[in-house]
Amino acid sequence: MRTDVKPSKIILAVAKAAEASFNRGQWLEFGYETGFADEVRSHPRLLRSLDWGDDDYYACVLDIMEEILRPQGRTVRHGSYGLVVTGISPEPFKVAERMLNLPKWLAENDRPLYDEIYEGGEFDAGVDELQAAAERLGLPDVDAHAARIRKGLRDDPAQAIGSSKELLETVLKAVLGLHGNGPETKKEIPALTKQASASLGLDAGGVRADEPGAEQRKKVLGSLAQLVFNTAELRNAGYGTGHGLSRGPSLDVATARLAVSAAVAAATFYIEAHAADRKARPAPSPPT
Structure with a gap:
């Protein structure tokens, strides 16, 4: 992965791949592996929007990914399906990268974002x-x-x-x-x-x-x-x-x-x- 990539690009990439790939069971597995199982379960809309195919599902994915991938212990400002983020926690990202096969998914589905994150x-x-x-x-x-x-x-x-x-x-x-x-x-x-x-x-x-x-x-x-x-x-x-x-x-x-x-x-x-x-x-x- 490139060393100069912006954290927001990483969150965006993981969220896009998760929206396209994760089912309910995989979301729970992701929560357990990252230590955020309670946050995944208690999110007011994430799993419900997934089950019902609601239009706000992608916004919910962005919301939870920003919470999971942000640096641990940082105080963040909650907004409408959003958080203020300044960095990335490496361990949760590694889990997301592995479970989503992120480089392959981006190379096949979002080449510009792949180039920003991985090229070089x-x-x-x-x-x-x-x-x-x-x-x-x-x-x-x-x-x-x-x-x-x-x-x-x-x-x-x-x-x-x-x-x-x-x-x-x-x-x-x-x-x-x-x-x-x-x-x-x-x-x-x-x-x-x-x-x-x-x-x-x-x-x-x-x-x-x-x-x-x-x-x-x-x-x-x-x-x-x-x-x-x-x-x-x-x-x-x-x-x-x-x-x-x-x-x-x-x-x-x-x-x-x-x-x-x-x-x-x-x-x-x-x-x-x-x-x-x-x-x-x-x-x-x-x-x-």
């Missing part, structure tokens, strides 16, 4: 891991790239592709200790990748033939290098920002997401491999 959730988790790894390694520049990538995938895929190339360049140069704008930093992605991989023992040539799974490791490491090259080529071909092209080709969001997710995973891998390499190296001897 797994990707955001990957970017979170990238930022956490970069923080441990002391790479503040990664945060700026990550923020642009998050926004770009939703609003501007070309920006996301361009930022992904910049992200990889930043990470590879950090691994190699290349900082600033000196001539030694003016290297293209293929050269940076080969040097960074070799310095970390991650190039295919660094795998000994007698190591377990040597052949498979060579293929994986070779694919990693190719993935990084292709991300740069995608941007250089005009699908990403950075070359000032006029009327450049456009890339669909699905392909952009695939390319950017791969770039984020590769960047995270290099950061974590670099951290492990630094930890494994013996500390320098103190001066005598």
Whole structure:
């Protein structure tokens, strides 16, 4: 689930799915699992409106869902089938999500609401891991790239592709200790990748033939290098920002997401491999 979704959207999504899916028994089961069985039973209209097919049933569903999904212990203002809500209680939401199979229901019945709540959730988790790894390694520049990538995938895929190339360049140069704008930093992605991989023992040539799974490791490491090259080529071909092209080709969001997710995973891998390499190296001897 996306981290920036508004609580009101979650309540709306759960209410829509519950209205379409829950029968009386499922409402009671939902009440028992969330600890709100008394509230479900005592609601003045919910079950009655369900049984009789009354027009106010959906309003009643919204009413009870706002009460169940609001943060526990919060003082709320009761209105006409409504409550003032500022957040979501995670445990009741998990029950609703499971019982309603919420992602599947929204994907099939309300795609715009699905996109607002779930689209990018797994990707955001990957970017979170990238930022956490970069923080441990002391790479503040990664945060700026990550923020642009998050926004770009939703609003501007070309920006996301361009930022992904910049992200990889930043990470590879950090691994190699290349900082600033000196001539030694003016290297293209293929050269940076080969040097960074070799310095970390991650190039295919660094795998000994007698190591377990040597052949498979060579293929994986070779694919990693190719993935990084292709991300740069995608941007250089005009699908990403950075070359000032006029009327450049456009890339669909699905392909952009695939390319950017791969770039984020590769960047995270290099950061974590670099951290492990630094930890494994013996500390320098103190001066005598």
